[in-house]
Amino acid sequence: MNMNMEKNKDKKVVLSGIRSTGNLHLGNYFGAVSKFLKLQDEYDCRYFIADLHALTTNPDPKMLHESVKNILAEYLAAGLDPEKNMLYVQSDIPEISEMYLLLNMHVGIGELMRTASFKDKARKALGITSDSDEIEKEIIGNQTNQRVNAGLLTYPTLMAVDILIHHADYVPVGKDQEQHLELTRRFARRFNSFYGVDYFGEPVNFNFGGEALKVPGLDGSGKMGKSEGNCIYLIDDEKTLRKKVMRAVTDEGPKVPDSPVSQPVANLFLLMDLVSDKEVVDHFRKAYADCSIRYGDMKKQLAEDLLKVTLPIRERILDIRSNDELLAKVVKSGAERARAYAADTLREVREIMGIRKI
Ligand code: TRP
Numbered sequence: 001m002n003m004n005m006e007k008n009k010d011k012k013v014v015l016s017g018i019r020s021t022g023n024l025h026l027g028n029y030f031g032a033v034s035k036f037l038k039l040q041d042e043y044d045c046r047y048f049i050a051d052l053h054a055l056t057t058n059p060d061p062k063m064l065h066e067s068v069k070n071i072l073a074e075y076l077a078a079g080l081d082p083e084k085n086m087l088y089v090q091s092d093i094p095e096i097s098e099m100y101l102l103l104n105m106h107v108g109i110g111e112l113m114r115t116a117s118f119k120d121k122a123r124k125a126l127g128i129t130s131d132s133d134e135i136e137k138e139i140i141g142n143q144t145n146q147r148v149n150a151g152l153l154t155y156p157t158l159m160a161v162d163i164l165i166h167h168a169d170y171v172p173v174g175k176d177q178e179q180h181l182e183l184t185r186r187f188a189r190r191f192n193s194f195y196g197v198d199y200f201g202e203p204v205n206f207n208f209g210g211e212a213l214k215v216p217g218l219d220g221s222g223k224m225g226k227s228e229g230n231c232i233y234l235i236d237d238e239k240t241l242r243k244k245v246m247r248a249v250t251d252e253g254p255k256v257p258d259s260p261v262s263q264p265v266a267n268l269f270l271l272m273d274l275v276s277d278k279e280v281v282d283h284f285r286k287a288y289a290d291c292s293i294r295y296g297d298m299k300k301q302l303a304e305d306l307l308k309v310t311l312p313i314r315e316r317i318l319d320i321r322s323n324d325e326l327l328a329k330v331v332k333s334g335a336e337r338a339r340a341y342a343a344d345t346l347r348e349v350r351e352i353m354g355i356r357k358i
Contacts, residue, residue, distance in 0.1 A: 024075075025233050052158060077316035093339055118152060164345070172208070220248075232244055241307060246296075268302060277305075
């Protein structure tokens, strides 16, 4: 029964997905993609574009399609080698949709409703600002609640299927996705115990060794993120990037030597740590400590050093993005390889569940 798991014995399977909404930003790049590059020889790496997950927020069809192509081009431009990494589009694997239906039979609507990401999205859709845990009642009582669609509720089932259909060992995801990963393990255990099999393993987050890297945004608050509107995108042109950096939030500047660094300024130093030479960072840290710092100069330097990273990638994105033939070839080959694994798992899951040929 464990045929599918046997296949990958030589290398552990690493799997991750990205929702196709918008473009890749520096947070995605430093937090995920650049790390993926280091895994490609040692692990069996599989990355996909989660366009079905993107549907849960009802995107415009044309935008959704564009977004899938953009992210694919950006993955390739950032250096993911489609020979070494399996790259595919989620919706190209129909086995995922079928297994999603099957796994849903073992998922409780209560546990889905208690998922943090669902509550957040439901609150947003309904315009509820309070943190109240009455959200379940609000949803059921709301007359126009097609705004909170069933796909949004079953998002974690779909994600669990993405992972389990590959029998993935490691799933590199950010903190915000850890609850989904926990649910995946719970569904796997539940499936095994209900059918009395030892079929699914329990996937874990990938620890890249050391602390999770934090890529801050430009608005002086927390992490860089699409929904926060504080992003630098790999596709940003020179002018746009410079403008964004020059407008980044700072403070009034240190008044006395060795002042503590405020959050917005600490964020700029963190970004500098990622892209600038050590001497450059040291220079500005010293200038901060002795109060001679001029944030304008620091930002100019930061923009310069950011551009050194992003502009070559931007060039490649534009190149690849205009090559439909290449994009089609990559996803076709990725889908073929992914489907080979997915079909085996689906066949075995159907067999275990009793969906058998007459
Ligand atoms: N939910 C993930 C996110 O928003 C994307 C995703 C979908 C994913 N399926 C996955 C990530 C499977 C890892 C594994 O970031």
